[in-house]
Structure formats: structure tokens, C-alpha cells
Amino acid sequence: MGILNSFLGFHLRLAQEASFRMFARKVDELQVRPQRYAILTIIGNNPGVTQKQLSIASGRDKSTLTAALSDLHRNEFIDRRSVPTDLRSSTLHLTEKGQRLLEDLTRHARDHEAELDAIMGPDKAQMIAWLRKLTAALSAADVKSDDDD
Numbered sequence: 001m002g003i004l005n006s007f008l009g010f011h012l013r014l015a016q017e018a019s020f021r022m023f024a025r026k027v028d029e030l031q032v033r034p035q036r037y038a039i040l041t042i043i044g045n046n047p048g049v050t051q052k053q054l055s056i057a058s059g060r061d062k063s064t065l066t067a068a069l070s071d072l073h074r075n076e077f078i079d080r081r082s083v084p085t086d087l088r089s090s091t092l093h094l095t096e097k098g099q100r101l102l103e104d105l106t107r108h109a110r111d112h113e114a115e116l117d118a119i120m121g122p123d124k125a126q127m128i129a130w131l132r133k134l135t136a137a138l139s140a141a142d143v144k145s146d147d148d149d
Contacts, residue, residue: 019116026108032075032101037109039068040094040102043078048091050083059135077101 004010023034042057043049051069055062069092072078077098080090094102117124 019112022115023109023112026112027105030101030104030108032077032105033068033071034105036068036072036077037102037105039065039072040077040098040105043092044094044099044102047093048081050089050091052089054092072098 001010020034023037027034027037038058039054042054046053046057049057051062051065055065058065069078069080073080075097076095079093079095081093083089083091120127
């Protein structure tokens with residue numbers, strides 16, 4: 001692996017991909033992409049969230065979310081409702097079918113998280129703290145970079 005062995009970003013990506021593959025195997029019978037779980041969770045916890053707010057909360061750009069939201073809407077997991085004061089905007093809500101899917105995904109996510117807990121042990125809380133610190137610092141640097149443009 002050469003220099004990649006010492007690159008944090010490379011190892012973060014490998015860990016993320018391994019975790020996503022493991023979760024994907026768990027939810028395979030639901031016939032939904034595992035990446036949709038975070039989107040459904042945020043919408044479920046914030047009925048009426050806009051795509052822009054969802055983008056910020058999930059760390060994904062609006063254009064990346066568009067395809068996922070279209071898929072979720074087409075499969076009747078979410079509703080889009082127009083905002084009367086801004087016709088270009090819509091709010092997002094789970095449908096009953098979406099709520100049931102979220103409940104199933106959450107059950108699998110809890111099982112998955114228990115497996116990660118077993119792997120990480122007591123270091124998990126520290127790892128999450130470090131990842132939050134890293135995310136905050138990189139996000140702040142990203143915002144500063146956008147301000148400089």
C-alpha cells in the first residue's frame with residue numbers, strides 16, 4: 001500500500017466501505033440501498049425538512065440527494081410537499097410505507113451497531129469523539145474555503 005498505509009483518509013474510507021458492505025448484507029431482503037437509511041432517519045426525525053436542510057444534516061450535496069430522493073419518492077417511501085411561499089422548494093415527509101421501512105432498517109442498524117460495538121469495545125466512544133472533531137474541523141475549513149472564493 002505504500003504511503004496509503006499512513007493516510008487516515010484512506011483508512012476511514014476502507015472502514016466505511018467495510019461497514020456499508022456488512023450493513024448491505026443485513027438489509028438485502030428489504031431491497032433498498034443501505035445509504036437510504038440515514039436519509040430516511042433524518043426525514044423521520046424532522047418531518048418537513050427541506051432538501052437543503054437534509055443536505056447539511058447528512059453531509060451530502062443537494063445534487064447527490066436528488067437521485068436518492070427521487071428513488072424514495074418513486075417507491076412511495078417519502079412524500080414531497082410544496083412550500084406555498086417558495087414554489088421551488090418542497091418539504092419531505094415519510095409515508096406510512098416509509099415509516100415501516102425505517103423501522104425495519106433501524107432494527108437491522110441496531111444489530112449492525114452491536115457488531116461494531118463488539119469490534120470496537122470501549123474505544124467506540126473515543127472513536128466517535130475523534131470523528132466528530134475531525135468532521136467539525138474539516139467542515140469549518142471547507143466553509144472558510146467557500147468564503148474565500
